[in-house]
Amino acid sequence: MADSKAKPGLLLDIRNLRIEATVYPPGEPPKNIVLVHDVSLTLEKGKVLGLIGESGAGKSTIGLSSMGYGRGGVRITGGEVILNGRDILKGGKEGFRKLRGREVCYVAQSAAAAFNPAHKLMDQVVEATLLHGTATRAEAEKRAVALFKKLSLPNPETIGERFPHQVSGGQLQRVMTAMALCSEPDLIVFDEPTTALDVTTQIDVLAAIKDAIRDTHVAALYITHDLAVVAQVSDEIMVLRHGRLVEWGGTRQIIKEPRQEYTNALVSVHEIEHAEQKPGTTPFLSVKNVTAAYGRSHIKVLKNVSVDIYPGQTLAVVGESGSGKSTLARAITGLLPPEEGTVTFDGRPLANRLADRPKEDLRQLQMIYQMADVAMNPRQTVGTIIGRPLEFYFGIRGKERDRRVAELLDKIEMGKGFSDRYPAELSGGQKQRVCIARSLAAKPKLIICDEVTSALDPLVAHGILELLLELQKEENVAYLFITHDLATVKSIADSIAVMYRGEVVRYGPKSKVLTPPFDDYTDLLLSSVPEMEIGWLEKAIKGRRMASAGN
Amino acid sequence: MSSPILKLIAQRIALGILLLLAISVLIFAGTQILPGDVAQAILGQSATPESLANLREQLGLNDPAYVRYFHWLGGVLTGNLGTAMSSGQDIATSIKGRLWNTLFLAFWAAIVAVPLAIILGLIAVRYRNGWVDKLISGLALASTSFPEFFIGYVLVYFFAVKWQIFPGISTVYEGMPFGERMQAIALPATALTLVVLAHMMRMTRAAILNVMQSAYVETAELKGLSAFNVIRKHAFPNAIAPIINVVMLNLAYLIVGVVVVEVIFVYPGMGQYLVDHVTKRDVPVVQAVGLIFAAVYISLNIIADIAAIIANPRLRHPK
Structure with a gap:
């Protein structure tokens, strides 16, 4: 200059x-x-x-x-x-x-x-x-x-x-x-x-x-x-x-x-090509007419929600904060027992309360969270963290456990050397990878990913998404992918549920959900995702059919 | 003021009353398990089985414990604390003057100690980790670490014996002029102030430092506020709840924990009264004083709770 x-x-x-x-x-x-x-x-x-x-x-x-x-x-x-x-x-x-x-x-x-x-x-x-x-x-x-x-x-x-x-x-x-x-x-x-x-x-x-x-x-x-x-x-x-x-x-x-x-x-960071898989014949996990509320509140956070998850596929749940998407995850895992409705797994109903579920059911459903650093014990090494589900669910100990931990570290593209490190020594993306390895160690059928890339930089998030897709191919694990970011949804989902104020307003295979005609809310959501184009903001504001919930 | 706040406050007060009742049971039960009873204590060496039986009949000691408890409780609620065994005087009358003396001493110690502790805490935060902070913390710690009797005697040595500014024995009597009274309590009040200062000061410092990490403190700094105004206007109002709590704990200490200081300065307050009657095994007096101390403690803590509730804008102004 x-x-x-x-x-x-x-x-x-x-x-x-x-x-x-x-x-x-x-x-x-x-x-x-x-x-x-x-x-x-x-x-x-x-x-x-x-x-x-x-x-x-x-x-x-x-x-x-x-x-x-x-x-x-x-x-x-x-x-x-x-x-x-x-x-x-x-x-x-x-x-x-x-x-x-x-x-x-x-x-x-x-x-x-x-x-x-x-x-x-x-x-x-x-x-x-x-x-x-x-x-x-x-x-x-x-x-x-x-x-x-x-x-x-x-x-x-x-x-x-x-x-x-x-x-x-x-x-x-x-x-x-x-x-x-x-x-x-x-x-x-x-x-x-x-x-x-x-x-x-x-x-x-x-x-x-x-x-x-x-x-x-x-x-x-x-x-x-x-x-x-x-x-x-x-x-x-x-x-x-x-x-x-x-x-x-x-x-x-x-x-x-x-x-x-x-x-x-x-x-160009946002684009991952992900071909949609057609839903199979029978879902392994079905959420049927679930209604849930916190405490004895009259405000229902989930209203009559029904979704299906098929083996080895990804269901993305999209919506803004307060739409009930994390609550859905809590209802499925049993952290928040639903007031009405059932969750069926492999054709049999799951116990409503977490405490009533057998260990085997717990193993089949794993979770990854948005904040990887608070989801790990800061005083345990990566090896201990990943090895814990191996011991807890399968009783694997000693040399065999170390071998499996090394295998898992390899899967998440981190070397054996990380086994002795503490979470504080890892970067944000590496921490999230360790959390992924920990959930994989249980060999679950479903991993619930709650905003797992939201706290990460775009390039790092991109890497995590690619890893998740690859692991899905290898392990045939299904994902319930909770996010507010529609770009992520496009790159990873097979089917999509759009949530608004506790209800599923649009649900189906990705191609169908993302094809017009849209309902007003999905339209608002889709048109609100910033595009890398000068003048997009003015166009988007002009073309809106409903005001956002924040107003 | 809105209903959620009133509800919370009502809950706190109701809880306090329940707690006080529970304590009255404990105090009564405690004095019951002591070996011997009042009749034995009164008659002492001269007791014969017949005189004991007579006196027990007279005092109602043959009634079951719960009947005696409710009898005692009924008396307390109507202001009748019973009669002291050792002197035969009405307990309520003798306590009144002494409670007043204790409150008088505690009040003046608090008037000095609380603002001083908070201001020192604010200054310590302003110059945190600098020499001013370390000096304040060091002096405050030292004053707390010395036992009260040591501080008391040091004060007496310098101010009463060597320089003869204040009396070493704090005699007060009814109808004493205010100025003389103040002069009499100068040394015990100073001793008490030094004892409670550090705790409040350090808690103020810690509570404010905790809040100093907040994003809104950065906002205030980026508006160009001076360091002291940032602390005073933005950090302090959000640190007030823990500060009030520790202040109230120390106020309670000023009233119920002054035994040692009162004895050193021969100050006619509740503490000395209690010690006197414990040595005489005067159970009704010990019960009465114990209950009053418990009541003071609980009420001050209720006040702290209520103040913390009112200080919270989320409760004061619901959505």
């Missing part, structure tokens, strides 16, 4: 930014690692730059450096951050405090966690404005209400009187955007603002953010791992990997003509 001082419209100019942190690996002396290697970027007034990369790419770290902020023990050790013509790194603590919340504001990934539960929304929205004295309380509140309106929040006049727990996640994310805009900053750092939301809610929030940016002429750094999302809002995109710049260019160039191999991999 050209010399910044020549450009009059320049807002942010980061030069050779170097960020380091000290890490404390277990059993080793602390060491210094470099998180960001001499990255430079510029941003003009009113423009949006997307920062994209996998976790650990340094995108949030770079974003926060524009406010002089380092999470944890992160230190900015080199380079310059020039904002509005001055190097903010020379301003010291006082200087940072003056620019935070005034010149630069921040929108966090999880607004639900980023709002203080003890204060009303309005008090938090106007706090920065009042602190920096840029407006009186009355003016600031008037501004906030106008912003609530612009972001199409319900009851803009009174929503500020509410506490964070009284407002839904998608609405909170918009309130947080209003909070950032309220002090009329020059720059907003959006840090994965829609990642924690359902697809159908994400599209609304995305549109609201885009409109707000356009109307207020604020500049933005938009951080995300989802290229399709960033393509909708940004003028330019910067691809980062391991704290280094990979590619930087206009949005169209990055998604249509990526010059680097890594960018190309990111752009």
